[in-house]
Amino acid sequence: MSTINPRESTSKPPRWPVHVQYCFEPRYHSSVPAEIRALVGPKASASGTKTTPFCRWTVIRRVTEPSHPACGEYGLYAVKKIPPRTHIVDYIGEIHCDERLHSDYDLSLYRTQHGLSVGVDAFAMGNEARFVNDYRGIKAKPNAVFEERRTHAGELRMSIWSSNEAIKKGEEILVSYGKMWWHARSVGKDQTSEGSHE
Ligand SMILES: C[S@@+](CC[C@H](N)C(=O)[O-])C[C@H]1O[C@@H](n2cnc3c(N)ncnc32)[C@H](O)[C@@H]1O
Numbered sequence: 243m244s245t246i247n248p249r250e251s252t253s254k255p256p257r258w259p260v261h262v263q264y265c266f267e268p269r270y271h272s273s274v275p276a277e278i279r280a281l282v283g284p285k286a287s288a289s290g291t292k293t294t295p296f297c298r299w300t301v302i303r304r305v306t307e308p309s310h311p312a313c314g315e316y317g318l319y320a321v322k323k324i325p326p327r328t329h330i331v332d333y334i335g336e337i338h339c340d341e342r343l344h345s346d347y348d349l350s351l352y353r354t355q356h357g358l359s360v361g362v363d364a365f366a367m368g369n370e371a372r373f374v375n376d377y378r379g380i381k382a383k384p385n386a387v388f389e390e391r392r393t394h395a396g397e398l399r400m401s402i403w404s405s406n407e408a409i410k411k412g413e414e415i416l417v418s419y420g421k422m423w424w425h426a427r428s429v430g431k432d433q434t435s436e437g438s439h440e
Pocket residue numbers: 311312315316317346347372373374375376377378379380
């Protein structure tokens with residue numbers, strides 16, 4: 243069972259939703275086999291080392307522009323200028339190996355040679371990164387990218403980095419979720435509408 247960081251119960255960024263648990267560190271779901279945890283998790287020898295702080299680059303804001311495809315939802319914005327190629331925030335959530343077909347906050351972290359997928363699902367628990375929107379319908383291209391990294395403790399993380407250009411103060415941070423992410427949703431919608439005619 244994962245231990246609770248004492249900061250997690252009280253410290254949350256402004257506008258954090260009440261139904262979502264704020265986490266500084268990933269949690270490991272019971273569906274993650276020990277051998278996978280050994281590959282992606284922190285090394286036991288590194289326990290007790292420092293935890294990830296709040297993201298100093300971003301603020302969560304409600305999207306209010308009517309032309310924005312996620313108007314009424316939230317997005318992640320730069321609180322100050324972010325230089326090119328800067329680590330902004332890690333995508334924190336629940337590390338899992340089971341199916342999360344209905345989560346819009348599930349990101350792929352790792353795939354084994356045998357085809358087992360490891361995901362990070364921030365639907366019920368996560369950090370600021372769960373609010374990053376996709377660039378489609380908003381800007382011509384993303385200004386940030388997902389890239390993996392290892393922490394000082396050796397834990398595999400999917401992180402958000404600024405791309406080759408600086409992100410201006412107040413600008414929305416936008417990534418690409420990838421064509422597969424959108425394809426999976428359009429297929430899901432088609433099946434739902436087909437089902438509704440039955
Ligand atoms: C990971 S969440 C991003 C945060 C979300 N906007 C929120 O307030 O919780 C993914 C969801 O954001 C919305 N979204 C993100 N990018 C979008 C885009 N380019 N067009 C339409 N909806 C988008 C969709 O509702 C999607 O299911």
